[in-house]
Amino acid sequence: MNITIQHIIDHLTTEVEFPENTVDQLITGSPSQKVTGVFVTFMPTQHVIEHAIQRGVNLIIAHEPPFYNHHSHTDWLAEDPVYNTKNSLINEAGIAIYRCHDAIHRYQPDGITEGLVHALGWSSYVEQRRPETDILSLPGGTTVEDIVHHIKNKLGIEYVRVVGSPTMICTRAAILVGFRGNGHLTIPLLQDEGLDLIIAGEGFEWETPEYIRDAVQQGKQKALIMMGHAESEASGMKMLAERMAKNFPELPVHFVGEQPVYRVL
Template sequence: MTDQISTKKSKELQVQNVILHLTQGITLPENTVDQLITGTPSQVITGIVVTFMPTHYVIEKAIQQGANLIIAHESPFYNHHSATDWLADDPVYMHKRNMLDQAGIALFRCHDIIHRYNPDGITDGLIQELGWNTYLSQRTADTDIVVFPKGTTVHTVAQQLKERLGINYVRIAGNPEIACTRAAVLVGFRGNGHVTIPLMQNEQVDLIIAGEGFEWETPEYIRDAVQQGTSKALIMVGHAESEAPGMKLLADRLAIAFPAVEVSFVKERPVFEVI
């Protein structure tokens, strides 16, 4: 990502300067979800927090740090398009919105933008966090294909995912002890059958590593394949767990692009617990 916008002193840096930097060279779809949800473009930035999900906790951290710009991958208001008409009288929504407004926080959604970087900024962040750059074989808009060293098993890959992403669990369909040579890595909600099943056929992958997807599609395909004697497996990492590293990478890049303002990545705890 090349920055051709002059970095200003922190007292002059405005929200619109950062948005222009993020969108440079990017063509967004007409129905993009990326927008400035709260705040104004001319707002002078006192600090930037980058996160995957702009939760109550993340907003509190931004306030504590004196940051008034939050750049988030997902919507703060529990639906993909950030609609709020259906939440008008909901106390949880109202409390969260009041927090943002009273603190004077500008919240910018960076979803479609980062997925349109070359390479995809979210997938690239996950691959870098896992230390799998040397395993990269092929990149497309939806997936990275990685080739593991001989003798690698699904169980080995699962352990690496847990350790390097700092998570307590992943979910596996198929036999965790099978050897896997080629794997397809798909972040977020790309784990559905229309994406994964052609990869297993066309790219001869043994393993699908995905954020999440419909449980009646790819997992059931894997179950049938295994019952038919085919060595295939699936690891579901979690939506946030697969995409947060990409936002962390974005925070690192913004800190370089705008050194006069403090930029930090705020990580949330996993939304689910296994008991």
């Protein structure tokens, strides 16, 4: 059977109720294009595209967009040399890029959160699942520092950012992937669920981090771990790749990671 890009899209979006103005779309390529191989990735970077070309892969399924804004608008980049070089490479090689963002976040459970929790080995700690977070009950005696070391070891990352005492004991935590680390989500969770710890990808620095700083100054036992956006979401795309490989055994399907975008000097 010749598998087309539309076959892949249909597989990814079956029974998904998309939000209005969804960002999920085939950004480059044609739905009728025959698929020679699939790369699943968090971000379709220049490096990932070059690697796809080298491997003869013509479909990239990415969680984030290739062109530096959430809605994949490119008019404002028409004269930009970085955009033009990348776009020309994609078009000349016949690379199709499909963005799988809203769909995977609407899987039951959220596919990105599930992937991260699984990668961390915490599936048995999940007390409740919500659309935007998993609430975890942690083993007794677990400190913030223990959790930091565990995250870095399991995900192979060099650093995270922490607010609060590294020696604080944590019994209940919420884990929020991507850009869900903002105050309107985290602050009610801390109070309503009696949490000690928020583990998040990223968020506005003047919201949750400052709330935690004030709480600590007041003598309250609260802490925050910010992992980074890609670091919190790549595991979900890796899980998607593993599942797709089982569903499409006739296709080469691989997860492709990237180096962290930031370095600490």
